[in-house]
Amino acid sequence: VRALSFHPAILSLTSPLTVRAVFVRTWHLVDASGMLLTVTTAPYDGPMAIRVENWLPGAARPGMTARLAGRALTLGALRLDLTGAREWRGEPAQVTPIDRSALERDLGLVAALTSTGALPGLAPRLEALESALRAHDAAAVQSAVRWLIGLGPGLTPAGDDVLCGLMAGLHVFGRRLVVSSTGVRADGVGDKWQAGTELAGDRRAKALGYAASRFPAGRVGWMRDRLGVVVLEEMQGRTTALSRTLLYWAARGVAVQPLLDVLWTLGSGGPVDGLETTAAMGHTSGRDMLAGASLAATLAVGGQGDASVVDSAERLP
Amino acid sequence: MRVSEELGTLPGVERAAAVMATPLNLELLSDDGLLPPGLQATPDDLVVTVRGQGAAAEAALAEIDRLLAPRRMESEAAPSPARTIEEAAARSDGNLAVIAVPGQFAAAEAYAALRSGLHVFLFSDNVSVEDEVELKALAATTDRLMMGPDCGTAIINGVGLGFANRVRRGPVGIVGASGTGIQQVTCLLDAAGIGTAQAIGTGGRDLSAAVGGAMTSQGLQLLADDPEVEIIAVISKPADPESAQDLKQQMDALNRPIVACLLGETYPDSGKVRYARTLTQLVEIVAEQLGRDDFPWRQAETGPDRNRGRNKVVCGLYTGGTLCSEAGQVLREMDVPAELVDLGADEYTRGRAHPIIDPRLRNGMLRDLQGRDEVGSVLLDVILGDLAHPDPAGALLPALDGLSVPVVAVLVGAAGDPQGLERQRAVLEGAGVSVFMSNSDAARSVGALA
Numbered sequence: 001v002r003a004l005s006f007h008p009a010i011l012s013l014t015s016p017l018t019v020r021a022v023f024v025r026t027w028h029l030v031d032a033s034g035m036l037l038t039v040t041t042a043p044y045d046g047p048m049a050i051r052v053e054n055w056l057p058g059a060a061r062p063g064m065t066a067r068l069a070g071r072a073l074t075l076g077a078l079r080l081d082l083t084g085a086r087e088w089r090g091e092p093a094q095v096t097p098i099d100r101s102a103l104e105r106d107l108g109l110v111a112a113l114t115s116t117g118a119l120p121g122l123a124p125r126l127e128a129l130e131s132a133l134r135a136h137d138a139a140a141v142q143s144a145v146r147w148l149i150g151l152g153p154g155l156t157p158a159g160d161d162v163l164c165g166l167m168a169g170l171h172v173f174g175r176r177l178v179v180s181s182t183g184v185r186a187d188g189v190g191d192k193w194q195a196g197t198e199l200a201g202d203r204r205a206k207a208l209g210y211a212a213s214r215f216p217a218g219r220v221g222w223m224r225d226r227l228g229v230v231v232l233e234e235m236q237g238r239t240t241a242l243s244r245t246l247l248y249w250a251a252r253g254v255a256v257q258p259l260l261d262v263l264w265t266l267g268s269g270g271p272v273d274g275l276e277t278t279a280a281m282g283h284t285s286g287r288d289m290l291a292g293a294s295l296a297a298t299l300a301v302g303g304q305g306d307a308s309v310v311d312s313a314e315r316l317p
Numbered sequence: 318m319r320v321s322e323e324l325g326t327l328p329g330v331e332r333a334a335a336v337m338a339t340p341l342n343l344e345l346l347s348d349d350g351l352l353p354p355g356l357q358a359t360p361d362d363l364v365v366t367v368r369g370q371g372a373a374a375e376a377a378l379a380e381i382d383r384l385l386a387p388r389r390m391e392s393e394a395a396p397s398p399a400r401t402i403e404e405a406a407a408r409s410d411g412n413l414a415v416i417a418v419p420g421q422f423a424a425a426e427a428y429a430a431l432r433s434g435l436h437v438f439l440f441s442d443n444v445s446v447e448d449e450v451e452l453k454a455l456a457a458t459t460d461r462l463m464m465g466p467d468c469g470t471a472i473i474n475g476v477g478l479g480f481a482n483r484v485r486r487g488p489v490g491i492v493g494a495s496g497t498g499i500q501q502v503t504c505l506l507d508a509a510g511i512g513t514a515q516a517i518g519t520g521g522r523d524l525s526a527a528v529g530g531a532m533t534s535q536g537l538q539l540l541a542d543d544p545e546v547e548i549i550a551v552i553s554k555p556a557d558p559e560s561a562q563d564l565k566q567q568m569d570a571l572n573r574p575i576v577a578c579l580l581g582e583t584y585p586d587s588g589k590v591r592y593a594r595t596l597t598q599l600v601e602i603v604a605e606q607l608g609r610d611d612f613p614w615r616q617a618e619t620g621p622d623r624n625r626g627r628n629k630v631v632c633g634l635y636t637g638g639t640l641c642s643e644a645g646q647v648l649r650e651m652d653v654p655a656e657l658v659d660l661g662a663d664e665y666t667r668g669r670a671h672p673i674i675d676p677r678l679r680n681g682m683l684r685d686l687q688g689r690d691e692v693g694s695v696l697l698d699v700i701l702g703d704l705a706h707p708d709p710a711g712a713l714l715p716a717l718d719g720l721s722v723p724v725v726a727v728l729v730g731a732a733g734d735p736q737g738l739e740r741q742r743a744v745l746e747g748a749g750v751s752v753f754m755s756n757s758d759a760a761r762s763v764g765a766l767a
Contacts, residue, residue: 150339150341153321155337157339157342159341238341240360240361
């Protein structure tokens with residue numbers, strides 16, 4: 001069987017893998033480190049996932065072992081071939097600046113779809129995290145995260161979904177702020193970048209892409225990196241293998257493609273891509289991720305916080 | 318979450334939870350008294366816990382395997398929704414695609430639909446005129462209807478598309494380069510007891526120089542060939558003179574009873590073709606030709622009694638383009654100064670819903686009128702029917718608060734519309750608005766206030 005696409009990071013998983021769960025359209029396999037590989041018929045890519053077109057009823061059972069070697073996943077009699085499959089890395093085709101008035105309008109659309117009111121206790125915990133991030137209070141961020149990880153029903157508890165949306169959002173908005181002139185000036189790198197705005201066409205796109213990857217994202221960078229470090233530390237032993245895997249990648253700015261589509265197109269002045277697909281994920285997972293994404297947008301362009309905090313040198317474990 | 322919810326509905330169950338055994342979730346279960354003592358679990362274990370009356374709780378727990386079992390049969394039976402027009406066309410017996418997507422993507426979907434052999438109703442606006450010309454040429458070669466872009470209304474075999482009113486079926490075939498124009502005509506016909514066989518929308522630009530009336534011509538021919546159609550009505554916003562001339566020649570050649578209203582132009586009647594200056598006059602001519610002379614809009618409709626100040630302007634805020642053009646024509650003929658805005662035009666609908674659906678833009682503009690002394694009266698349209706706002710009259714009220722000048726509205730709706738024609742009229746009249754069924758009568762009433 002040929003795969004359609006896959007996240008190349010799966011090639012670093014250590015064999016053998018064990019089948020942890022078998023659902024109608026998805027298999028979960030874990031490696032010795034607890035990182036989880038998903039084989040799925042979902043119509044979109046995501047972290048540590050292999051996408052296939054047709055389902056293979058009965059080929060996997062919980063407890064079976066699988067090997068990942070030579071660009072193929074072998075599971076019993078099944079060989080899932082990755083040769084020729086598209087490699088997905090969750091990178092945007094282009095980095096779009098943020099139009100603040102469009103963003104405000106788009107966040108109204110997102111608000112209509114989010115669901116933090118559904119789970120008692122989620123909203124106040126999220127508010128605590130928001131205040132801690134705004135205040136650049138590292139200790140308060142840590143305790144707020146501890147009160148969110150593993151909270152709520154589902155294979156990815158609601159608290160984790162919100163954190164995924166928030167972390168991926170801070171990554172994307174950090175990069176987009178760098179190419180939005182107001183954000184750039186706020187972060188003190190305006191002069192370096194200014195030349196890029198005077199270019200046109202492909203050269204402009206290249207300059208913006210370079211700026212986005214090269215320059216720091218100021219206070220957004222602090223929030224993104226502090227949150228990432230804390231979440232990776234706190235998640236050990238506190239949530240499910242699927243959640244740990246998604247949080248690990250969200251801390252690096254990689255999330256399911258529809259959520260990334262939302263993040264890259266929110267406030268771009270054009271349509272918001274991926275919104276309905278994200279909102280329809282799981283029972284409430286997609287809507288919880290959108291709540292996190294919305295918070296990330298608010299934090300990134302809110303303009304509040306300590307302007308003296310320029311960037312973070314923190315590196316994720 | 319689904320399992321928790323379903324367990325909670327079983328008889329005798331007080332509380333139920335099915336959650337992954339993360340420390341936070343276990344803590345919450347413990348706070349709720351739902352955590353059995355001595356439970357050993359890791360975050361990757363699922364805890365299902367039920368509190369209830371003895372046997373009922375046991376019975377609920379026995380249901381867990383069933384509730385957790387993959388719903389394979391169910392999910393395999395229900396196919397995933399089609400992701401492209403081609404896929405939907407291949408799966409369905411339907412032969413018409415309704416397309417309502419943001420303008421920049423609309424042409425691509427329309428090409429796909431035509432190439433899949435479907436007729437197209439293209440509601441979206443902000444489509445380039447080059448695409449419109451090409452789409453209509455493609456439709457003509459494959460004998461399909463290409464209604465639109467910017468096609469607000471159509472009624473095909475009794476089914477309303479876009480903004481359409483629930484009117485009776487009958488002998489009149491309509492082709493119109495105008496959505497609200499079709500709505501006004503079908504609603505007045507309905508009020509006169511006359512039904513509509515087909516109403517083919519063409520899109521507001523069809524009779525422009527670039528498009529040359531391609532769809533109007535095709536629609537006219539289809540109606541002429543339709544045995545259900547006894548009389549044809551042709552409606553257009555102001556048309557390009559050359560396109561209008563071509564249309565006139567085609568109508569003459571068809572030798573069928575036709576009544577046409579090409580706003581802004583008058584032609585002498587010729588053969589079986591008669592020309593009306595307003596949409597209301599068109600309906601009255603059609604009705605007379607069908608032997609009817611009962612026109613409810615001529616009765617009991619009086620204009621406002623307050624005077625519009627001399628030399629003051631009529632401000633018209635319209636959601637329908639044709640109604641706006643028609644009011645402009647009437648007021649020009651009366652030599653009354655007027656500022657009329659068509660809020661359904663492309664520049665007002667980019668990035669937001671059409672004002673027939675979303676009243677906020679017009680309400681904001683109405684509030685802005687309060688401080689303007691030069692405005693002597695306000696003219697509005699209130700459009701009912703499917704897809705329109707569920708209570709357009711009610712939505713308008715807050716914006717009318719504080720307006721001291723006379724307000725006149727044309728209420729476009731049919732007795733069968735979901736908003737309730739009489740209820741909407743009562744709401745407007747209750748707020749002091751003078752309500753008309755005929756747009757030209759409403760405009761004339763405002764014009765006569767001077």
